[in-house]
Amino acid sequence: MNKSREIILERLKNNTNETSHTKVDITKKTYDWSKEEIISKLSENLQSAKAETYLLSDAELIDWLNEELPKRDINNILMGSSIAKQISKDINNEIEVLKYDDPYESWSEKLFNETDASITTTIGAIAQSGSIVLHPTPEEPRLMSLVPDIHIALVYEDTIYETFEQIITNQYWVKNMPTNALLISGPSKTADIEQVLAYGVHGPKELIVLILTS
Amino acid sequence: MHRTETFTDRINDALDNEQLHSNFRSAMNYLMEKRRDKFPDQEKLDNLRNIASSIRSNSLSNLAELLIKLEEKLESNNIKVHWAETDLEANNIIYQILKDANAKTIVKGKSMVTEEIELNEFLEDKDIEILETDLGEFLIQLANEKPSHIVMPAIHKSRKEISKVFAEHYPEFPYTEDVDLITQQARKILRDKFRQADAGISGINFAVAETGTLCLVENEGNGRMCTTVPPLHIAVTGIEKVVEKLSDVVPLLDILTKSATGQEITTYFNMISSPRREGEKDGPKSMHVILLDNGRSKIHQNNEMQETLKCIRCGSCMNHCPVYTQLGGHAYGTVYPGPIGITLEPQKQGITQLGELTSACTMCGACGEVCPVQIPLPKLINKLRSEAVEGNNANELIEGAGSMRKLLESLAWKNWKLIYSNPFVYSMFSKTTTTLNFISPKTIGKWGKYRTTPKPSKYSLKELANQAGFDNE
Incomplete structure (x- = not known):
């Protein structure tokens, strides 16, 4: 095993010919979009990938949930404890609040087969590509944004960046990469059969992004 | 791939197959148009290509150094690194890891490099169940076929053909030719498989040396399933996929998705930097990365041919290739078809073996024009053709150089030279x-x-x- 390592590296180092490729300066792109522009770019791009977006104030969140969840036949919803603390006393009592308190293995079947929806926070969003950005945590683990049929994500308006590069730089990703970082830009989809778009192949069938204004 | 027919036989078969033509023609038109829509401004496109090409060239100029750095970072992130010089070695390493973990059922995300090492066949021989989970790959695995395109693996099959194969394997579902219904049926079947699998295997689009991060680009979510649900994750990658910095992935991702499927971005961009950490509630408990050479370090020796390794596997060269569109991917008989295939495969397997592939090119130049990382494919194909007849195997630039020289042909050209120069x-x-x-x-x-x-x-x-x-x- 180590022998292969040495052979490969030796061969690669063997090529001592100077390659004269010119290094291109990657200019940092900024658009200088206003707050309104940045929100509308994000919404437009997400919508064109078939995600739903809503612009709400913090206070309107609970009303939105109480109105929309029953409409979508959501009987239970998975959330982290911070969100649960914020909304569980006001949420329609016909909707069961589920929490990801135990390791995945101990409740995998319920997560896969009996969880209608999830609601997670994000660490921001990217307007240019229409992406929400997640760094899953013990409170909001990785599968929350993948397994339930409907994923609702909260994006605070002041965490929307113009580009992917800006979010990496401004949030110092290089210094503290999480176990898993994700860009999500719509519901799960495929075009593998005759290039016909079909949604909800393995991941969520619906992505709903709630942009929260302060 | 082990095929008995000759390249000419396969070409003739492909040219006789009308269904195949129409499947490919419409798919290639669709992909070319979608790409074109994403690059309305030639100047901006050229600028992005310059950047992407420069990042990839930089990776290759410092490949040994970057691989060492990547290894160090991955290991410090608790990801075990293995080096494999050959396909067999890679397969054996993977088998050993699975055996040690007592893993019997595997779910796999779409990965061309595992096609290259024929991992499925290898593991099936050892009674390990390995299931493709990308919808296209899943369907062609049912049909017992190979991908015919590196991005759209089931592009050669019509909806009717797919429905038939699906119904044969899953009679419990009502027969349908509705794409949404087939998709939902596949979802149902595969969700249980993800949940019950002992291990997940994936490829890698970019491996970031700076942070020890594995990046995966996908739309379906099966890649995320394979890398998050099972307790063990094994990622396999060619050694050339490493990039130096995290910021390098930004322009590469941008040009990859636009070139491949004409998407602004794919649904998921999945960046994995470690297995489950203490306190975390999901994710694999252990992770392994296989760094595969399989001929790449030899290609790296030659500065001109080295450009082959810049490839980010977008498939754009085949989408724009008039020969590929006529033949489809299977006629090539190799894992990688189209312009990148006829450039890469003869270098990997030798000209004696596959030199004839280089004839599947009209020198129209389209592939070189669209390549997002500016690989001069027509020039490299021409170089391989000339190596095949004029090269001297003694200097071993490419294995089998000179092997396609024909006495009569070279005599004819010698005479031609004599006549035309006097x-x-x-x-x-x-x-x-x-x-x-x-x-x-x-x-x-x-x-x-x-x-x-x-x-x-x-x-x-x-x-x-x-x-x-x-x-x-």
Whole structure:
């Protein structure tokens, strides 16, 4: 095993010919979009990938949930404890609040087969590509944004960046990469059969992004 | 791939298959149009290509150093790194990891490098169940076929053909040709498989040396399932996929998705930097990365051919290739088809073995124009053709160099050179040809089979020009 390592590296180092490729300066792109522009770019791009977006104030969140969840036949919803603390006393009592308190293995079947929806926070969003950005945590683990049929994500308006590069730089990703970082830009989809778009192949069938204004 | 027919046989079969033509023609038109829509401004596109190409060249110039750095970072992130010089070695390493974990059922995300090492066949022989989970790959695995395109693996199959195969394997579902329904049926089948799998295997689009991060680009979510749900994750990658910095992935991701499927971005961009950490509630408990050489370090030796390794596997070169569109991916008989395939495969497997692939090119140049990382594919294909007949295997630039030289052909070109480089000999030759034009052959090989055989004219162009009153100058 180590022998292969040495052979490969030796061969690669063997090529001592100077390659004269010119290094291109990657200019940092900024658009200088206003707050309104940045929100509308994000919404437009997400919508064109078939995600739903809503612009709400913090206070309107609970009303939105109480109105929309029953409409979508959501009987239970998975959330982290911070969100649960914020909304569980006001949420329609016909909707069961589920929490990801135990390791995945101990409740995998319920997560896969009996969880209608999830609601997670994000660490921001990217307007240019229409992406929400997640760094899953013990409170909001990785599968929350993948397994339930409907994923609702909260994006605070002041965490929307113009580009992917800006979010990496401004949030110092290089210094503290999480176990898993994700860009999500719509519901799960495929075009593998005759290039016909079909949604909800393995991941969520619906992505709903709630942009929260302060 | 082990095929018994010759390349010519497969070409003839492909050309006779009307269904195949229409499947590929419409798919390629769709992909070309979608890509074109994403790059309305040529100047911006060229700028992005310059950046992407420069990042990839930088990776290759410092490949050894970056791989060492990547290894160090991955290990410090608790990801075990393995080096494999050959396909067999990679397969054995993977098998050993699975055996040690007592893993019997595997779910796999779409990965061309695992096609390259024929991992499925290897593991199935050892009674390990390995299931493709990308919808296209899942369907062609059911049909017992191979991908015919590196991005859209089931592009050669019509909806009807897919429905039939699906119904044969899953009679419990009602027969349907509705794409949404087939997709939902597959979702149902595969969700249980993800949940019950002992291990997940994936490829990698970019491996970031700076942070030890594995990046995966996908739309379906099966890649995320395979890398998050099972307790063990094994990622396999060619050694060339490493990039230096995290910021390098930004332009590469941008140009990859736009070039491949004309998408602004894919649904998921999945960046994995470690297995489950303490306190975390999901994710694999252990992770392994296989760094596969399989001929790459040899290609790296030659600075001109090294550009082959810049490839980010977008498939754009095949989408724009007139030969690929006519033949489809299977006729090539190799894992990677199309322009990148006929450049890469003869270098990996030798010209003696696969040199004939380089003839599947019209030198139209489209692939070189669209390549997001500016691989000069037409130039490299031409170089391989010339190596095949003129190269000298003693210097071993490419294995099998010179092996396609044919005595008669090289004699013909030698004479051609003699005639065309000497005015006196040339004039004698043209006089003889025009005078004796009546004895020229009636047909000339296969080329003449569907074409009118050309006949030397009674008068040479020079004579005609003189008759028309042009003087010698």
